[in-house]
Amino acid sequence: MLYLMAITAGVLFAAGIFMILRRSMVKVLVGILLLGYAANLLLFNAAPLMRGVPPLIDPIYGVPAEYADPVPQALILTAIVISFSVTAFAVVLIRRAYAVTGTGDLDNMHCTDIPCESEEILSDLEDEII
Amino acid sequence: MQRSIILPVATRFLMPLMLVFSIFLLLRGHNEVGGGFVGGLVAASALMLYAISTSPSALWRLLPLDPRFIAGIGLLISLFSGFIPLFYEKPFMTGIWIETPLPVLGKIGTPTLFDLGVYVLVIGVVVWILLEFAEDE
Amino acid sequence: MTALSITILAGFLIAILAPFLTRLMKHRAAFVLALYPLAVVIQLLALQRDTLTAPSIQFPWVPSMGLWMTFTLDGLGFLMAMLIAGIGTLVILYGGEYLRDDPHLERFFLWVIIFMASMLGVVTSGNALVLFVFWELTSISSFFLIGYKFEYESARAAAWQALLVTGAGGLAMLAGLVLLGQITGSFEINQWMQNPNLVQESALAPAAFILILLSAMTKSAQFPFHFWLPNAMEAPTPVSAYLHSATMVKAGVYLLARLFPVLGGLALWNQVVPWVGLLTLVGGAMLALGQTDLKKLLAYTTVSSLGGMVFLLGLGTPLAVKSAMLFLLAHALYKGTLFLVAGGVDHSAGSRDIRKLGKLAKLMPFTTLAAGLAALSMAGIPPLIGFISKEYVYESTYYYSNLPYILTGLAVLANVANVAVAGWVGIRPFWQQPEQKDEDLHPHKESVWLWIPPLVLAITGLFMGVFIQGAAQTWVAASTSAVLQEITKVKFSLWHGITPMLLLSIFTLIIGIVVYLTSRTLIPRLAACWKKLSSVGPNIFYSRSMRAFLSVAGWQTKILQSGYLRYYIITIIVTTVTLAVITLATRYGNLPNPQWTQPRFYDVIFIVIIIISALLVTRAESRLATITLLGAIGFSIAILFLLYSAPDLAMVQFAVETLTVILFVLVIYQLPKYTKTNYPIHANALNIIVSVAGGIMMAGLMLLTSAIPSNSTLAPYFMENSLPLAKGHNVVNVILVDFRGLDTLGEITVLMIAAIGVFALLGLKKGSKGGGNS
Structure with missing residues (x-):
């Protein structure tokens, strides 16, 4: 199972990285989501995988002899909820960027925040310091 | 567009059930599977189901408070629960418990209150975000 | 001494108030502000010392690290402080008149008083680190005073030059002082003086000496760092008189004199200074x-x-x-x-x-x-x-x-x-x-x-x-x-x-x-001569090295900061993969065989769904298909959580997946459409290689973490103590709301901030909507 999980996480990572390298903003967001899944799986597998032994304390028998590690679970639980809000935020960001720039292509946005001719800024700075 | 009748009718029964279920999840969360996060998410899903089957503005009317306030109140409840131990001269966020279990609720203490805060906040945040989206259309 | 040190420190407060006073009283504020150095002069005269036993006072700074704000006043400090406060009084009175109609007079007062307090701090501090802090403050106030007429480019350049030269010296000084602190185990200058042999016999002493000498040379404009001082004459004349003649430039001399008992015994001292x-x-x-x-x-x-x-x-x-x-x-x-x-x-x-x-x-x-x-x-x-x-x-x-x-x-x-x-x-x-x-x-x-x-x-x-x-x-x-x-x-x-x-x-x-x-004939000749010489002087060296510095910075910015997201990501991934592979190859020759459970039939089904969906996502051509595939991945992972003893996770994942799908459904038609982009073949190949390498590395790391048995005591601790300490049977939830409650508090705050962010980006655009419930 572990090997299968490792392969799954590996594929998710690879797909996530591939998507994040795309030019479309939406695809970059999809890449981030895939990376989130992959990271959760990675964390989940940090402790030995066990079936049918959730980390619950039995009211009668107390601490079970075998139990799944609760620590990664607690970590992943909040990560999932946060990833939802991050997704929401990213979606809004993309939406606004699209509305403002009229493009969903990152390469076309390249020159929207700073002038592409950074030479000018540099030479100004040079005059200033010397 | 003609609206389907099935969804609104189903929602009328489903939503209260889901809300009750979410509270159930919240309350038993400390001892069984469940908790504030899940409870809040389930409750938010219930509310969103309602919004989708009727309209976002119907959800606005249904909610007793602006979701922004709900989220804020949730955060304040959680924060407040952390300050309670200070009155007992214990460090911030130490768990304080009422020794005798209450009927229905079971044992309660500051972590229960904290979980309640999480529950309320998650409802508020999720409904807030989704309503923003819904109304943006 | 207590009163004196408090008076000196009060200078910083007075400096902050000075601009307001200047707005009220115009240049006449000088008469009020001059009372500050005058008060210092009076206190100094009252404390006048001619013995070696200097009064000193310590305020705790970081006592647990042995750091104290020590102020002390010996004969050397007294002489310097008298000059600083005495000339300072006159300079404030003079400056008020000299810059009478200047619109920035308030900045003059502000920085001159900050300088005064810092300089008094330099000469009265008994702790090397406190000395350093004040020393840097004098450099900074000097920067602002030289650049007082910031409308002129020459003033700005001179201010930069002075700051860079003295600031570099300040760093050298910090290094030197830390070395001395390492040698002696203390930052109290008094302690250093009491056993100078400790320093003189140390092998690190010459390094410390050179570093401190460098800082003194830059501050006191010694050759070859002298060039900043004549350029600093861009400052208004009262500033030149005060900082660049009477006081600040003497700080280097002061530093050498102060550390003379510690470093003066070194052979290097007589050979170099x-x-x-x-x-x-x-x-x-x-x-x-x-x-x-x-x-x-x-x-x-x-x-x-x-x-x-x-x-x-x-x-x-x-x-x-x-x-x-x-x-x-x-x-x-x-x-x-x-x-x-x-x-x-x-x-x-x-x-x-x-x-x-x-x-x-x-x-x-x-x-x-x-x-x-x-x-x-x-x-x-x-x-x-x-x-x-x-x-x-x-x-x-x-x-x-x-x-x-x-x-x-x-x-x-x-x-x-x-x-x-x-x-x-x-x-x-x-x-x-x-x-x-x-x-x-x-x-x-x-x-x-x-x-x-x-x-x-x-x-x-x-x-x-x-x-x-x-x-x-x-x-x-x-x-x-x-x-x-x-x-x-x-x-x-x-x-x-x-x-x-x-x-x-x-x-x-x-x-x-x-x-x-003979000035009529001498000056022009010498001036011509110096002009020729200046082409090899340190001033030219300074501007050349600044220009070289900037062009290197520009070059590396152009290389590293392409502005294309994917190049940054590729750089990160390639670096990480390289480092991880090197470490894996050198540290773990043969991996221990991890224990593993036999997969069951339905495990394989969901894993196959995830893998196929993930691969399909990369080829998907519509937004709707993408969302469907993402949902399939998310739900399958939730089921895996459920199968492997994490019911809480499974529930949360189910709920979040549902909500995410709702979110996308609400917004999908407002997102930019997928456009067919034809990537050059080599770019596509690079992307695929990088992503596959990243995926393989992560899979490998995952196997490695599972293969090395974790000796974590966290899980047993939480399991054992969940009931007695936190009265909860669900350990995951107990961790969330009790053991690590503070983290959860942080996380729900993040949720709140994200919601506010969404609101700010979407909601504000529409103007405030009073809420549908009203």
Whole structure:
């Protein structure tokens, strides 16, 4: 199972990285989501995988002899909820960027925040310091 | 567009059930599977189901408070629960418990209150975000 | 001492209040603000010290790390503090008048008082780290004061230059002080002085010494770092008088004197310090002779004089130290006066070019008097304090064991230049006819507050010379004792009888007057000569290295900061993969075989769904298909969580997936459409290679983490204590709300912030919507 999980996480990572390298903003967001899944799986597998032994304390028998590690679970639980809000935020960001720039292509946005001719800024700075 | 009748009718029964279920999840969360996060998410899903089957503005009317306030109140409840131990001269966020279990609720203490805060906040945040989206259309 | 240190620290508060006061009272705020240094002067006089036992006070800073804010006042600190506070009082009064109509007067007061407090802090701190903090504060306030006329590019450049040079020195100093702290195990300067052998025997001592010497050289404008000081003359004249002549530039001299008991015993000290000083002494004096600007003339002679002080400290004999201290005092008095006079002349006549100035005596009688007295002191004419100081300088070199004649000869050479410059600055503009007629200059009368401060300083110089056995002798004796760490008797007198020193003085004076008279031919020739030389000077080196620095920065920015997201990501992934592979290959030759559970049939189903969906997502051509596939991945992962003992996770994942799908459904048609982009083949290949490499690395890391048995005590701890400590059976939830409740609090705050972010981006655009419930 572990090997299968490792392969799954590996594929998710690879797909996530591939998507994040795309030019479309939406695809970059999809890449981030895939990376989130992959990271959760990675964390989940940090402790030995066990079936049918959730980390619950039995009211009668107390601490079970075998139990799944609760620590990664607690970590992943909040990560999932946060990833939802991050997704929401990213979606809004993309939406606004699209509305403002009229493009969903990152390469076309390249020159929207700073002038592409950074030479000018540099030479100004040079005059200033010397 | 003609609206389907099935969804609104189903929602009328489903939503209260889901809300009750979410509270159930919240309350038993400390001892069984469940908790504030899940409870809040389930409750938010219930509310969103309602919004989708009727309209976002119907959800606005249904909610007793602006979701922004709900989220804020949730955060304040959680924060407040952390300050309670200070009155007992214990460090911030130490768990304080009422020794005798209450009927229905079971044992309660500051972590229960904290979980309640999480529950309320998650409802508020999720409904807030989704309503923003819904109304943006 | 407590009161004094609190007064000094209060300066920072006063500085912050100064702009408000200036807005209320305009330039008259000077009269109120001058009370601050005056209060320091009064307290200093009340505390006057002539013994070695210095009062000190400690405020806790980080006591657990052995850091204390120690303030102490010994003879050396007292002498410096008197100069700082005393001249500071006059400079504030003068500055209020000089910059009377300047719209930025409030900034002058703000920074001058911050400087004053920091400089007082430098000379009274007994802890090396506190000293460093104040030292840097003086550099910063100097930056703002030099750049006071920020509208001018030259002022900005000069401010930058001074900050970079002194700031670099400050860093060297920090390194040096930390080394000394490492050697001695303490940052209390007092502790260092008590066992200098500890330092002197350490192998690190030479490094510490060089670093500290570098910082002193930059601060006190020693060759080859002298160039920033003449350029700093861009500052308003009161600032030049105060920072760049009387006080801040003496901080380097102060530092050397302060650490003389610790580092003076090193062989390197005698081999290096005197030569640095001598080079600066002579070089500065020679450079001064080619100048025609009043302030530049004074600046270069200041460089020369600072060199003289460093030189004397470098010689290190009791006599030389004594002369250095007297020189420090005398120089501050006459050079401060001359700077203030230069400012007054500039203010009245509208020019600082000595060729255009002349016959100002009638218009500005009191300035003329102050200038005359200071010039005579600078030229070394009895009975002024400058005369005695010069006698002692000669005496120190003349009786030095090594090369006495050469040293004395060079000192005479520098002093000849000083005599000539004193005449050019202090005598010529007032009495002689201007060399060039400039019809644009219309000198007007001097203003009261522009002549009182220099005259007070000049008369102090006169009195200290005439009554040399009074205050001057006491102060110099106290500071010499502090430097040498033993009670030193000092007996000055105006008349020594006919000694070689007196003859040298007379000789200096005669040659100096000759040079003074030949200015018409000498200055242009020397100026041309220095101009040729400056093409190899450190100033050029500075601007070249700055330019090189900027072009390297620009080059690497262009390479590294392409502005394309994917290149950043590729860089990150490639670096991480490379490092991880190297580590894996070198550390874990053969992986231990991880224990693993046999997968069941339905595990495989969901894993296959995930893998296929993930691969399909990369090829998906519609947004809807993408969302469907993402949902499939998310739900499958939730089921895996459920199968492998994480029911809480599974529930949360189910709920979040549902909500995410709702979210996308709501917004999907407002997102940009997928467009068909044709990537070049090589780019696509690169992307695929990088992503596959990243995926393989992560899979490998995952196997590795599982293969190495974790000895985590966290899980057993939480399992054991969940019930007794937190009364909960669901350990995951207990961790969330109790054990790690603070983290959860942080996380729900993040949720809140994300919601606010969404609201800010979407909601505000529509204007405030009062809420549908109203």
